[in-house]
Amino acid sequence: MNKTLISLTIVAFATINQVKAQTDHIEHKVTLQQKSTKELKDIERAKAWLAHSVEDDLNKANGLAENTNEEAEGGRKQIYADKYIAYKNDAFEVGMEGKMTLKAFQKKWSKDFDCQYAGIGFGCLVPISDYGLIKVSRCIFTKKVGLTYVFETTITDTDAKIGYKRDIKVVPSGKAYLIEDVLEYN
Secondary structure (H helix, E strand, C coil), X not given: CHHHHHXXXXXXXXXXXXXXXXXXXXXXXXXXXXXXXXXXXHHHHHHHHHHHHHHHHHHHHCCCCCCCHHHHCCCCCCCECHHHHHHHHHHHHCCCCCCCCHHHHHHHHCCCCCHHHCCCCCCCCCCCCCCCCEEEEEEEEEEEECCEEEEEEEEEECCCCEEEEEEEXXXXXXXXXXXXXXXXXX
């Protein structure tokens, strides 16, 4: 009789532990789904911001879209991180008379950026200054590193029918995002 009671007690404890483990697994799965849903919304929000901001910024800069009164008075919306602006300005001026050499540029920026894809001698996002209407024709999330979202992007000059392949890194900033880095492949 004692053996039967002990056996029943062991079976009861095993059953209780199994039910608790299943409950914990279900609660963990629900938490992961909620986290995944929030993460997917964040990715979609970053993607929409990136596509809109790139098109808006480049088309307004080229006179192909209207500036608001505030923008016309010099109050342009910032879409680039300050560090990226400094890096890109240096990349643009590499090799110009009295400016930084390629070697000095790489030494200064190689810890923070992949200088191989800096777009040396070119402006932000597109390599020419006389471009047509810009559209983001491709914007695919590839990964998240820390707070940074990375998107494989193609920026298309619709007039010249040229696509510029870019990996663009964006980071949350207040209610929007900032472009933290752009890897320029062509």
